[in-house]
Amino acid sequence: MNHERSRQLYDRALSVAPGGVNSSVRATMPHPIFAERGDGGHVIDADGNRYIDWVMGYGPLLYGHDLPEPVEAAIQSHTAGGPMYGMPTEIEVEHAEFVARHVPSVESIRFVNSGTEATVSAVRLARGYTGREKVVIMQGGYHGAQESTLVEGTSDSAHPSTAGVPEAFAEHTLPIPFNDVEAATEVFAEYGDDIAAVLVEPILANNGIVMPVDGYHETLRDLCTDHGSLLIFDEVITGFRVGGLGCAQSALGVTPDVTTFGKIIGGGFPVGAIGGTAEIIEGFTPAGDVFQSGTFSGHPVTMAAGKASLEYAAENDVYDHVNRLGRMLREGITEICAERAPEYTVVGTDSMFKTVFTREGPTSAADCCPAGCLQDPECGRYGACPKTGADVAAAETDRWERVFWQGMKDEGVLLTANQFECQFTSYAHTEEDVERTLEAYRAVL
Template identity: 80%
Template sequence: MNHERSRALYDRALSVMPGGVNSSVRATIPYPVFIERGEGGHVIDADGNRYVDWVMGYGPLLYGHDVPESVTAAIQSAAADGPMYGAPTEVEVEHAEFLARHVPSVEQVRFVNSGTEATVSAVRLARGYTGRDKVVIMQGGYHGAQESTLVEGDADDPSPSTAGVPEEFAKHTLPVPFNDPEAAREVFEEHGEDIAAVLVEPILANMGIVMPVDGYHETLRELCDEHGSLLVFDEVITGFRVGGLSCAQGKFGVTPDVTTFGKIVGGGFPVGAIGGRAEIIESFTPSGDVFQAGTFSGHPVTMAAGKAYLEYAAEHDVYEHVNDLGRRLRKGITEICADQAPSYTVVGTDSLFKTIFTREGPARSDLGECCTAGCRQDPDCPRYEYCPKTGADVARAGTDRWERVFRQEMKERGILLTGNQFESQFVSYAHTDEDVEETLEAYKHAL
């Protein structure tokens, strides 16, 4: 493939944007592919190269790049009426009502402008509602570019994970390993009276797609109830992608106190939302004393797009289609890895998929029918001791090989994957059986 124009655009971008990008994850090796347009489940870059697109905007594009006509009509109508008003509109009420009808934890919603803004507001809400300062997070979890969660280390020695975050901020954050119920119990035994919230992705979806072990979220729910803390599910990625309209909390049968949303809930436009029990969400101003506001919050075009997006999913077989393709992808990749890379771990659920370049474990041929379409954290699986259960497990995998060799080879074969081993990959309603077969064929050569 020829990438001369993408390279030239990147050279120009380096002069006017830090690192040549507006989001760090886009700075892929050796330089980013600059996209010109999307068509269904594909994108075409600035050099005219066509790719099967499994990035899907990092999650928002449930329908791919060609949305249903009803969504297009809703977007065009809202935009034609005026860009925005700084005042409430009926569509934001209708969108909030949809979320409250379908998501178990949601009684009220506050719309904002990004997943980061949603999690920032959720942390402030939890602290204001409980009168406490400390927040428990998962090592390897990601909750946006915010000071309270850009923290590494452990509960005994937390520290900022980036320059620009004061040490004083980090001391209020308690990182614990995902899937370690004993570590969660210990942190509550020591700090329970000071913990405002546990902030957790139902699935670690920015760290290789790590599923919860059986009973883990139930343990977090019990600990929060016992100590008067809030359980906050970050469903920015999993919301309306895992578990259908009831989201991951519906799939796992655990109801948090507060849920954060982004991506799909805005129909491909910038969005975030914080939903939960009415008595908690009403702590936001003006009904409560936790300040939260935004000029573009509840933007009418975004609300129209998000509402139409989810209504279409409610009326059609969207999740059946994307989940079936996701299962076929994971199953096919699992079979390929069994022959060519038996130590690797295929992960994902519903319409999420990824391959983690793990370095140890029994060969796929020794596993029988266990986890044939993605790691399920099954204790009876011979690979159970080796499959990734925490962010650290994923970080120890062959990250460099994934980024520098495998992804590059897949790109040259017309398959566009996310820029690193950690980010999820996404199936859309626009993807086809042919896209799956083309991807599996590329896998056979790239591995």
């Protein structure tokens, strides 16, 4: 493939943007591919190369690059009314009502502008509601670019994971391993009276896709209840992808006190949201004393796109379609890995999928989860499958980025460029797209 125009655009971007990008995850090697337009489940780059797109904007594009007519009409009707008003609109009330009807944890909701803003606000709310300062997070979890969670290490030795975050923030953050019931119990035994919240992705979705082991979230729920702490589910990625309109919490059967959203809840436009019980969410100003505000919060075009997107999914076979394709991909990749790389682990659920290049595993795929790791103790791979962020980080991350991703790109299949970000099916994808992708896997793996 020719990428000359992308290279030229990157050269220009380096002169006016740090690293030539506006989000660090886009800084692929040897240079980013610049997109020109989308077409259903495909994307065309600046050089005219066409790819099957499984990145899907890192999750928000449930319908791919072509929106259903009712969604497009809703967006256009609200765009025609003007850019924005700085005033409440009926559409934000209707969207809030729809979400509250379908998501178990949500009675009240505050719309914001990004997933990061949602998690920042949720942590502030938890501290204000409980009068406590410490927050438990998962090692390898991701909750956006915020100081309270850009922290690594252990609960008794935490430190910032990036320059620019004061050590004082890390003092109030308690990282523990995901899926480790003993670690969760111990951190509450030591700090329980000081813990404002546990902030956790119901499925680690920014770290190779790690499913929870049986009983893990139930343990977190019980610990939070017993100690008066809030359980916050970060469903920025899993929301309205796992578990359909009820989100991952409905699929797992665990109801958090607070849920953060992004991506699909805005129909592909910039968005975030914090939902939960009315008692807790009304801690935000002006109802309560936890300050939260934003000029573009509840933007009418975003609200229209989000509401119409979810309504269309409720009335059509959207989740049946995307979940079926997701299963086809995971099953097909599992078969290919069994032949060519049995140590690798296929992960994902519903419309999410990924292959983690784990270094160890059984030489036979017999009796293994056929469509993505479910953390089944009866599975022959159970001891080798990733259960924490550290397990994913120990995989062949360089091989994915430097060899595999490059090879798939050359085959016309666009995957997320690192080992950690997950991939997504959309309503615009077809069985033919799946088959072509599996052919590329066979050629490259």
